[in-house]
Amino acid sequence: MRQVNLRSVDLNLLVVLEKLLETRHVSVAATQLHMSQPAVSRALQRLRDALQDPLLVRIAGDYELTERAIEIQRLLPSALATIKDVIAKPEFDPTTAEETIRFSGPELELNLYGPPLLRRMKREAPGMKLEMKSDIRNQFEPLENGKAHFVLSGQTPTTATSQLHCFSLGRFSYVCLMSRNHPLARKPVSLEDYLSQDHISVMITGAGHSIIDEKLAVLGHKRNVAVKIGSFFAAMHFCGQSDMLFLVPSIFDTQIYNGHNTVPSPVPDFLKDHHQEFFLYWHERYHHDPMIKWTRNLMKETTKQYRSGE
Known part of the structure; x- marks a missing residue:
C-alpha cells in the first residue's frame, strides 16, 4: 500500500470529500456545506492531488465516481466517525x-x-x-x-x-x-x-x-x-x-x-x-x-x- 503523508491532508477536506462523493456535484455540495463553489472546487483539486486520483469524472454530462472514489465512499463514514470519537471530549456519567x-x-x-x-x-x-x-x-x-x-x-x-x-x-x-x-x-x-x-x-x-x-x-x-x-x-x-x-x-x-x-x-x-x-x-x-x-x-x-x- 502506498504511504500517505498525513501532513498533506486537512481533516476539513474529508468532510468536503464525503459530501462530494454523496452529491457528485460541486455546486450542490457547496450549497449543502454552506461554502462557495470556488472553495469546494479548490478543495476537490487538493483532494485529487493528495489521493492521486480524479475522484469525480464527467461522463455523458454527469459526474461519476472513479473506482477509487467508490472504495473511499465505503470506508469514509467509519473513518470520520472514528476521528470524531478521537477528538470529542470524553463524557462521564x-x-x-x-x-x-x-x-x-x-x-x-x-x-x-x-x-x-x-x-x-x-x-x-x-x-x-x-x-x-x-x-x-x-x-x-x-x-x-x-x-x-x-x-x-x-x-x-x-x-x-x-x-x-x-x-x-x-x-x-x-x-x-x-x-x-x-x-x-x-x-x-x-x-x-x-x-x-x-x-x-x-x-x-x-x-x-x-x-x-x-x-x-x-x-x-x-x-x-x-x-x-x-x-x-x-x-x-x-x-x-x-x-x-x-x-x-x-x-x-x-x-x-x-x-x-x-x-x-x-x-x-x-x-x-x-x-x-x-x-x-x-x-x-x-x-x-x-x-x-x-x-x-x-x-x-x-x-x-x-x-x-x-
Whole structure:
C-alpha cells in the first residue's frame, strides 16, 4: 500500500470529500456545506492531488465516481466517525459508570476520608468501586507509575514535581490521647505532665514524630518514646491499653476514641500552634479526565466542613 503523508491532508477536506462523493456535484455540495463553489472546487483539486486520483469524472454530462472514489465512499463514514470519537471530549456519567477509583496512602488518611467518600459514591455512582492500598513509604510513587489515581497524605513530596496537583482536605490542631483511665484523662496537659509520661510514636517515614522532638529540643527537653509503631490505629489501641500518651489530629470523633478506650486532652502550650494538614494528590496524566474531575469534586464536598472559609 502506498504511504500517505498525513501532513498533506486537512481533516476539513474529508468532510468536503464525503459530501462530494454523496452529491457528485460541486455546486450542490457547496450549497449543502454552506461554502462557495470556488472553495469546494479548490478543495476537490487538493483532494485529487493528495489521493492521486480524479475522484469525480464527467461522463455523458454527469459526474461519476472513479473506482477509487467508490472504495473511499465505503470506508469514509467509519473513518470520520472514528476521528470524531478521537477528538470529542470524553463524557462521564456517574449513574452508569462501573470504573474503579484507585487510592493510595497511609492507613490514617485512607480510614479518615475513604468511608465518607464511599457513602457518597454509593448514592451517586452505585456501580463504581473503590480500591484503597495502604502505603507509608514511597507514598507518591503510585502516582508516578500510574498505579493509583489519587494519593491521600499528610506528607509533601520530597522532590518538587510539576506533574502533581493537590488540594487541602483540612488542617487540624492536635490533641493528647490517653487511656480513659489515665490520671490526666480529660485534663489540660502541662509541659511537665507531658515530659513525665511515656509516649507512642507512629513511624510514617521511619523516624516517628520528629517535629515534636525538634520542638522539645529547642526548649531543651526530650520526651521518652517508649513505643514506635508503623500503624496509626494500632498506636491508638496501644494507647488505650497502657498509660502512654499519643498525639493525634483533632479530626477524630468520639466514636473512634471510645472504640479504642481513649479520650483526648488539650496539648501543652508548646504544641498549641502545631497542626496537621491532609492533602489529596493526583498526577497530571489524570488532571483532565472527567471521572477524576468528578471524584475530586466529590472529595471537596465530603471534606468541606473541615476547610475554613468555604
